[in-house]
Amino acid sequence: MAWLHTWVGLVTGWVLFFVFVMGTAGYFQQEITRWMQPERVVTPAPVETDRVILTERAMKRLAEVAPVAASWRITFPYRQPGDRAWQNFSIRWEEMPTEGHEYGASSNERLDPTTGAVLPPDPEPRETAGGNGLYRMHYTLHYLPYDWAIRIVGVATMLMLLAIVSGVITHKKIFKDFFTFRPGKGQRSWLDAHNVVSVMALPFFLMITYSGLVFFLFAYMPAGKDVIYGTDPETSEAYYDELYEGGEHKHAPIGRPTAPLAPMIAQAAKAWGREQIAALVVERQEGEAPEVVLEHVPVGLKLYDAATLRFNADTGARLPDEPNFSGAAGETQSVLLNLHEGAYADIWGRWVYFASGLLGCAMVGTGLVLWTVKRRRFHLNEDRWHQEHFGLRLVESLNVATIAGLPLAVAGFFWANRLLPIGMMDRAAWEYHSLFALWLGTLFYALGRPLRRAWVELLWASCVAFACVPLLNALTTLRGLPASLAEGDWVFAGFDLTMLGLAGTFAFMARKVQLRLRPAAAAMAPQPVLREAQA
Amino acid sequence: MSRGKSVSARYRWAVASRVAGAFLGGYALISAATVVLALVWPLPKAQAVLSATMLSFAFYTVFVIWAFHVRRLRWVWGVALGGTALLSAAAWLLGAGGAA
Numbered sequence: 001m002a003w004l005h006t007w008v009g010l011v012t013g014w015v016l017f018f019v020f021v022m023g024t025a026g027y028f029q030q031e032i033t034r035w036m037q038p039e040r041v042v043t044p045a046p047v048e049t050d051r052v053i054l055t056e057r058a059m060k061r062l063a064e065v066a067p068v069a070a071s072w073r074i075t076f077p078y079r080q081p082g083d084r085a086w087q088n089f090s091i092r093w094e095e096m097p098t099e100g101h102e103y104g105a106s107s108n109e110r111l112d113p114t115t116g117a118v119l120p121p122d123p124e125p126r127e128t129a130g131g132n133g134l135y136r137m138h139y140t141l142h143y144l145p146y147d148w149a150i151r152i153v154g155v156a157t158m159l160m161l162l163a164i165v166s167g168v169i170t171h172k173k174i175f176k177d178f179f180t181f182r183p184g185k186g187q188r189s190w191l192d193a194h195n196v197v198s199v200m201a202l203p204f205f206l207m208i209t210y211s212g213l214v215f216f217l218f219a220y221m222p223a224g225k226d227v228i229y230g231t232d233p234e235t236s237e238a239y240y241d242e243l244y245e246g247g248e249h250k251h252a253p254i255g256r257p258t259a260p261l262a263p264m265i266a267q268a269a270k271a272w273g274r275e276q277i278a279a280l281v282v283e284r285q286e287g288e289a290p291e292v293v294l295e296h297v298p299v300g301l302k303l304y305d306a307a308t309l310r311f312n313a314d315t316g317a318r319l320p321d322e323p324n325f326s327g328a329a330g331e332t333q334s335v336l337l338n339l340h341e342g343a344y345a346d347i348w349g350r351w352v353y354f355a356s357g358l359l360g361c362a363m364v365g366t367g368l369v370l371w372t373v374k375r376r377r378f379h380l381n382e383d384r385w386h387q388e389h390f391g392l393r394l395v396e397s398l399n400v401a402t403i404a405g406l407p408l409a410v411a412g413f414f415w416a417n418r419l420l421p422i423g424m425m426d427r428a429a430w431e432y433h434s435l436f437a438l439w440l441g442t443l444f445y446a447l448g449r450p451l452r453r454a455w456v457e458l459l460w461a462s463c464v465a466f467a468c469v470p471l472l473n474a475l476t477t478l479r480g481l482p483a484s485l486a487e488g489d490w491v492f493a494g495f496d497l498t499m500l501g502l503a504g505t506f507a508f509m510a511r512k513v514q515l516r517l518r519p520a521a522a523a524m525a526p527q528p529v530l531r532e533a534q535a
Numbered sequence: 536m537s538r539g540k541s542v543s544a545r546y547r548w549a550v551a552s553r554v555a556g557a558f559l560g561g562y563a564l565i566s567a568a569t570v571v572l573a574l575v576w577p578l579p580k581a582q583a584v585l586s587a588t589m590l591s592f593a594f595y596t597v598f599v600i601w602a603f604h605v606r607r608l609r610w611v612w613g614v615a616l617g618g619t620a621l622l623s624a625a626a627w628l629l630g631a632g633g634a635a
Contacts, residue, residue, distance in 0.1 A: 004603045158592065165596055166603070213592045221591045223566035224573040224584045227626065242581035329582040333589060 005166045006371065010395070012156040012163075013368045014402050019153060020364060021406055022138035023208075024357025025131065027342055027350050028495075030084055032131025035495040036417045038477045040125040043086040046077035048113040051265045051277050057116030058091050058280075061109070063256050066093040070104050070251040071283040077113055078278050078297050081344055087278075089113040096253055104251075127427040128417055134410070139215070142432055147219075154213065154220045161209040167198060187373045194366040201359040208360070211340035214333060243326045250286040257282055257292055259316030267318070268294040268309050278306065282313060289314050301338045365403045372396050397446040397454070404458035405442025407506065411465035412438040414499075418472045452517040459510035467503035470496035549608060557602035560615025565595045567622035574629040 025032060034040070048054060058074040066072065073092040080087055088110050095104035110119040141149040198205070218225050229236045261280070268277050278297040284290040290313035296306040310319040324330070338344055342353040375392050416434035420427055446454040473496060474480025484492035569591040576583035602611045 004600070158595070161592065161596055162599055166600055169600070210592060214589055217585075217588050217592075221566065221569060221588050221595075224569040224588045224591070227570045228573055228580065228584055239581050239584065242579065243585065325579075325581075326585070327578065327582045329578065329586040329589070333585060336589075 005163050005170050008159045008166075009163045009367050010371050012159045013364050013371075014398060015152065015156040016160055017361060017364045017368070017402050018141075018406060019138045019156065020357060020360040021410065022134050024354055024361065025410070026135030026138055027353045027357060029131030029135040031491045031495060032134065033128070034085075034131075034491050035473075036128040036130050036414075037125035038473075038479050038492075039123075041122045043077075043088050045086055046089060046113045049077060049275065051076055051269065051274060051280075052262045054089060054113060055261050055265065055280055057113075058089075058111060059256055059261075060116060061111060061118065062091055062093060065109070066095070066107075067255060068096070068253045069255075070094040070096050071254065071281060073282075074280045076277060076279065078275065081298050081303060094251075097251070126417075126422050127424075129413075129428040129431045133428065133432065134413070139212075142436065150216050150219055154216055157209050157212045158220070160205075161213070164198075164202070164205050164209065168202070187370070190366055190370040190373055194363065194370050197359050197363045197366060201356050201363070204356040205360060205363070207336075207339055208356075211336040214336045215340065243330060245325065252284040252286045252288075252290075254282050254284045254290045254313070257290065257313035259292075259311070259313055261292065263316060264292055264294060264309070264311045271309065272296055272307070284313075291319065300344050301335050303338050303341075303344050304334060368399050368403065372399060393451075396451055397443065400446035400451070400454045400458060401439070401443035404455060404462055404506075405439055405446065407502070408442055408458060408462040408465050409435045409439035411462065411469060411499075411502075414469045415465070415472060418469075418476045452513075455517065456510055456514045459506050459513060463503045463506035463510060465503075466499045466506065469499040553602065553608055553611060556608070556611040556615055557599045560612060560619070561595055561598040561602060563619045564615050564622070565591050565598060567619045567626060568594060570626040571622050571629065574626060 034042075054076055055074060062069075062072050062074075071094045075087060075090045075092070077089045078087050079085075089112075090108055090110045092106060092108035094106045097104040110121075111117065112119050139150055139153050140146055141152065144152070213220060225236065225239055229239045265277065265280075276297050276299075277294055279295040281293040281295065282290060283293065292311045292313045294309045294311075296308065298304070298306045308322070310321070311317065312319055326333075342350060345353060372392065372395055375395075413431055413435040416431045420430055420434075424430065442458055445458065449457065470481050473492075474482075479489070479492045481493060481496040484490075484496070569587045572590070573580075573584045573587035576586055578586065598615075602615075605611060
């Protein structure tokens with residue numbers, strides 16, 4: 001079983017390190033995007049929040065622009081889950097579907113909450129891959145077809161789940177080991193570090209791997225659905241219909257509800273609180289009366305299936321709640337996905353996620369280093385230390401390029417955001433290219449330099465690269481760290497400070513490695529582990 | 536644990552066979568088990584499929600770890616192939632054959 005843990009860990013380690021780095025960044029994807037589009041206008045806190053007045057203004061505009069539609073939707077200004085940005089006050093309507101289509105074309109407009117006037121679109125901010133670009137790479141990778149990427153990540157995730165469970169079984173003394181740290185002892189220190197990090201965030205790792213598999217469950221384990229519902233898109237659609245809609249529905253045209261809306265809003269406000277009403281929807285299933293549906297602000301683990309109140313749009317009578325078609329199974333899935341994404345968490349909760357993600361990077365990183373440190377000892381034992389072992393050298397170079405090089409490439413991604421010309425064609429794509437070109441560069445560097453120097457130099461390079469991000473920001477925008485601190489803009493200040501924190505972490509790591517791998521120290525130290533495989 | 540030259544070809548083949556039996560044989564076994572579980576779970580059809588599929592990753596984990604723990608390689612392949620055959624037959628009897 002130890003064997004299983006070792007090899008499964010190595011094979012997937014590099015993919016998992018990438019997934020952890022990008023996924024960890026993903027917990028702050030909105031904040032990162034905000035930083036990457038410094039000129040974007042932020043939706044201000046609304047002056048008018050009274051749902052009755054806002055509904056009146058929105059209805060007026062909807063009746064004007066889409067008197068007959070398949071559905072109307074009014075989104076009220078509310079704070080997005082986790083105390084993020086304000087949601088715009090907006091309307092959306094869906095035209096009646098044309099023959100042979102299930103949905104009609106949708107359009108939307110932003111309205112001014114105080115006057116109800118249609119707002120012109122904001123000036124287009126710079127094109128960027130943004131935080132969402134980093135986040136998406138943790139399951140779609142890049143330069144690869146989507147179907148391949150999710151399967152590569154899926155196999156790595158499954159193997160990580162195996163590595164975790166077999167790791168727990170392998171470490172019989174897991175709790176004793178947790179309190180054991182033997183610094184300065186080469187391989188043993190790496191093992192202790194690997195154990196401490198892994199146990200500390202064990203519940204997080206279990207949750208994140210299992211829920212990650214559940215995201216693409218039918219791509220990974222299609223047997224049940226394929227055998228029971230068939231593989232034909234027509235028949236397999238029935239699965240989703242049964243689970244989420246309880247069978248097929250056809251929309252009938254709607255217009256402005258005849259029943260007064262204020263009592264319905266009052267009823268929802270009484271049940272949830274006035275600020276908790278996120279949206280008002282008017283729709284109609286064929287053969288039924290038109291409905292008004294009030295939606296609760298997405299909150300907690302019910303982010304995608306927020307509570308609703310339904311009313312008959314003609315009479316104003318309250319309608320019974322929709323039955324829960326997906327049952328306990330659907331709720332389990334929804335909770336797993338929400339736990340994975342962490343969008344429900346407030347700012348401190350997201351920092352916990354971020355820290356757990358960094359522990360994930362640390363777990364994979366220490367595990368990868370441990371593999372080579374151990375192997376180095378075997379080779380030394382066999383008296384072959386003077387020959388460079390090609391496989392080992394390759395693994396070590398890949399480790400350097402991944403652990404020290406990938407963060408450098410991420411810093412380069414932020415550099416590219418500030419340095420590429422604003423009006424450049426395919427600017428977002430070039431941000432990605434910058435990241436991967438730099439990353440490839442670090443691999444060549446690691447292959448070309450003596451190993452010890454490659455580690456130290458690339459770690460220092462990462463440190464400098466991150467330290468320069470706030471500097472570049474201050475030079476190219478008006479939102480440098482002093483300015484955002486003075487303004488109390490914690491998205492910008494937090495980003496810049498995090499960059500400095502990462503720079504500090506890499507400086508610490510570089511210093512450590514520099515001291516450990518100092519040739520003189522290696523000559524004196526009892527462990528041959530300390531010496532490079534290369535003479 | 537492999538230590539350079541001392542590893543025989545026989546050992547390498549045994550390892551390869553165990554890896555294949557655990558990962559591929561296990562995948563076949565758990566696929567069949569997922570179908571059967573979805574068919575016998577007393578829930579609406581779509582919910583049963585969802586529940587069984589969500590659980591399949593846990594079963595797969597257990598099987599692979601068992602396959603690396605058990606001493607005899609023959610057992611790994613026996614359980615994987617025999618189990619797949621048995622469960623497939625059960626799925627067929629339970630009436631999955633006609634649905635697709």
